[in-house]
Amino acid sequence: MIKILIIDDDPLICKILVKIFTRMDYEVSYSQSLKQGMGVIFANQFDIVFLDVNLPDGNGLEAIKVIREHPIAPEIIIMTGDSDPEGAELAMKSKAWDYIQKSKSQKEFKFSLMRALEYRKQKQTRVQNITIDRGTIIGESPLISKCFEQITIAAGNELPVLITGETGTGKERFSRVIHDNSKQSQSEFIVVDCTVLPEHLVESTLFGHTKGAFTGADFDRTGLMKLADKGTLFLDEVGELPLSVQKKFLRVLQEKRFRPVGSRKEIKSDFRLICATHRNLKNMVKEKQFREDLFFRLFSMNIHLPPLKDRKNDIRTIALHFLTAKEDLKSGKAYTISKEFLDELQMYEWPGNVRELINTIDLVRSEAINGSTLFPHHLPGHIRAYNIRNKLKLPTQNDTSTMTLPPNKNTGNQLNFKDHIEKTKYEYLHELLADYKGNINKACEVSGLSKSQLYRLIQQYNLKGI
């Protein structure tokens, strides 16, 4: 069902538009403030938003950019009471679908709506008609689905792509998917890890060099840009490229030719460029660490990969996929997975994102016995400790209808037996180390633990620094 939202502080306008669009068999809602409207947009999925410009708590034109950050952004039709050419221009620059005066007829409102819906339908059909091979990328959450839509578009053109995201979010994997589904798929996918190249090697690695071109050039080397001809060149952590190389690299992007270090002859290479970074290139441009002209060249198409904690629904899917896939690849073990195990995975924040999750799954598999059920206790200690600390921070629920113990007893503990033991261990160790100011010898003497035992527990419960 088509869903429409009206954001206008005038109740009469809202009432009229609701009536018109409801008669067209659409589902219509309205909000009378910008804040309320934004909340409703991000909590739901609308197809069209009619947005007033002058709202009591803000300007609708300024909200367009924010609304477009929704994973499945609605088409926006700006409404205004006055004729405002500057406002209309700003609305169009901000990619609003249309701009309509409230004094226009019902017919014109309907026409604007129908055109926006037609465009939206075509857009969705175009994306659905192109099926891409996702490779090993797993996920169905709205944020990652939007990334797949962008990949579909990227695979269909030859524009440079800049993939941004935290470490471990899968930037290289996404790059490979673009390559594998593009015209370049029959040629090479060349990886350039800019973080491992010392500055003096960057140019020769990318452009190539002739023997003797510089000290240490013991042999001729074909540059990676030449190897990527007709294929894809993937620059990982492009922000690490030295400024001197950025200038030369920009020229190659523009002219598709370059000269290897020490050579007099120019060679051609026509490659598709995909870059990735976890750094904020815009800030680097401001700080003169990255060339602005190169930045604009790379930013033709930006795909931002969300951190795993922002797509928690995918954690289970990813974990189950790798628990199944790896067993075919490796040892042929089979497991049952408990609900509590998956709950623990879902609770953790995964600062290392998907890579950390996959590494954890590998570790769990290696330690679990063939045919066993995976429980939370199979997880690494630091994950369990983190989750327990978070559980302890949550307010306890005192259900007075079932309370039978005297009021001066602490009945708020909802932990199961194993978690209670973990909590007790954690509190004991924390207190022990705090009381003796981290003095390991004293702590061992008092607790009766050996040094190796104590160090292992410090590691397990992430108690370094106390």
Place this chain on the structure above:
Amino acid sequence: MNLILFIHPDSPETGETFKKIIMQKFNVTEIHTIETLNTFKSKLKKPTHHNNEVFILFIDSCQGLKELKSLVDLLDGKQLIMVLPDDSKSTLSLAHQFFPRYFTIINETYNDLCAVLSKISDKISDKISGKISGKIKTDKT
């Protein structure tokens, strides 16, 4: 940094030269040498929670490189450096299926590879000491 050096069984002499150079330049206790494919596979299958392992594949024949193709999936996601027999198109095309972070050709000094390893070592040390985070810095202006 932990170096895991796989020297293809068909490369004993050239591999030994390479190993000596690496051992001279890097802390010997951090280098683990493997010379059989099965042992290497076992090592790759063993999971680790650390990102401080660097795998170096030393192969001095194209045939040897083809034999290692079965390891591509096991090497996925690992920091991989390759030492290749030559830079012919076929060899390089095969090598890139492993998605190496860096590769070089068998030579006498391996200065370039050692420079890369030094940089990786510095990067790992910085990460451990907390100087590098993988988070995107947001523009607060």
